[in-house]
Amino acid sequence: MLQVRQLVKHFGGIHAVDGVSFEVAAGECVALIGPNGAGKSTCFACIAGQYPLTGGHILWNGQALEKLAPAERLRHGVARTFQVAQVFEALTVLQNVQLAMQAGIAQKAISAFKRLDGQSREAAEALLEETGLRALAHDDALSLPYGAKKRLELAMALAARPRLLLLDEPAAGLAEAERASLMKRVKQLAGQGMAVLYTEHNMDAVAGVADRVLVLIEGRLAAEGSFEEISRDAEVRRLYLGESLDPGGEHA
Numbered sequence: 471m472l473q474v475r476q477l478v479k480h481f482g483g484i485h486a487v488d489g490v491s492f493e494v495a496a497g498e499c500v501a502l503i504g505p506n507g508a509g510k511s512t513c514f515a516c517i518a519g520q521y522p523l524t525g526g527h528i529l530w531n532g533q534a535l536e537k538l539a540p541a542e543r544l545r546h547g548v549a550r551t552f553q554v555a556q557v558f559e560a561l562t563v564l565q566n567v568q569l570a571m572q573a574g575i576a577q578k579a580i581s582a583f584k585r586l587d588g589q590s591r592e593a594a595e596a597l598l599e600e601t602g603l604r605a606l607a608h609d610d611a612l613s614l615p616y617g618a619k620k621r622l623e624l625a626m627a628l629a630a631r632p633r634l635l636l637l638d639e640p641a642a643g644l645a646e647a648e649r650a651s652l653m654k655r656v657k658q659l660a661g662q663g664m665a666v667l668y669t670e671h672n673m674d675a676v677a678g679v680a681d682r683v684l685v686l687i688e689g690r691l692a693a694e695g696s697f698e699e700i701s702r703d704a705e706v707r708r709l710y711l712g713e714s715l716d717p718g719g720e721h722a
């Protein structure tokens with residue numbers, strides 16, 4: 471279980487995250503939503519280890535994560551993706567996943583890696599199959615359409631065999647069909663016992679997907695509940711979702 475306790479992150483005078491506490495259990499799919507600048511990405515970066523905390527604690531299965539480097543967190547089963555998909559464009563799709571399987575290898579190792587005979591090839595191919603990328607295995611990552619790049623980033627995160635998966639706007643920039651299929655896969659991962667936490671602006675990627683929704687506004691948790699519950703919250707509607715949202719029908 472992920473336990474975020476009184477998380478605080480300030481950038482100088484900017485209180486990006488200001489005392490946020492929540493939990494994500496194994497098998498749960500939890501969405502973190504809120505307006506631009508609410509602190510969602512900062513929360514993610516604190517959990518994954520890109521930023522040191524100003525205050526508070528982050529525990530994963532009882533272990534304090536805040537003192538561990540990102541690569542060490544990965545070894546404890548914590549993997550993340552980024553808002554703008556981060557893949558190695560100099561490698562093929564298959565090589566990207568093989569590289570991700572060897573967590574901790576720096577980008578400068580790419581040329582050495584290219585000369586390696588792919589020991590991890592079979593496992594990487596299985597992951598490509600699972601994420602719908604098999605047909606693109608030998609394409610250069612550089613040439614991938616955006617939706618496939620997002621899938622590849624997910625495959626790379628899965629390559630580390632995470633137990634906590636952090637997805638920063640997994641559906642951003644995806645067409646409707648691609649978004650629906652990616653979010654279906656994300657929900658399946660939680661169904662298989664992974665703890666999944668994701669940020670999202672697109673409510674179609676939240677409704678029917680997230681078991682629980684956390685609403686972050688100005689660095690604080692403003693509401694928490696099912697999508698239907700937070701959609702009915704007057705404060706959340708006023709500050710983020712807007713009055714036009716009909717929780718039972720079309721989403722914004």
Ligand SMILES: Nc1ncnc2c1ncn2[C@@H]1O[C@H](COP(=O)(O)OP(=O)(O)OP(=O)(O)O)[C@@H](O)[C@H]1O
Nearest residue numbers: 481484485486504505506507508509510511512513
């Ligand atoms: N590295 C940084 N240095 C200084 N300020 C930052 C930094 N990163 C984020 N901030 C500020 O912290 C606040 C929270 O930003 P954050 O990116 O976490 O919000 P967000 O909810 O992810 O927004 P979005 O939905 O637009 O991605 C904003 O005021 C932002 O300008």
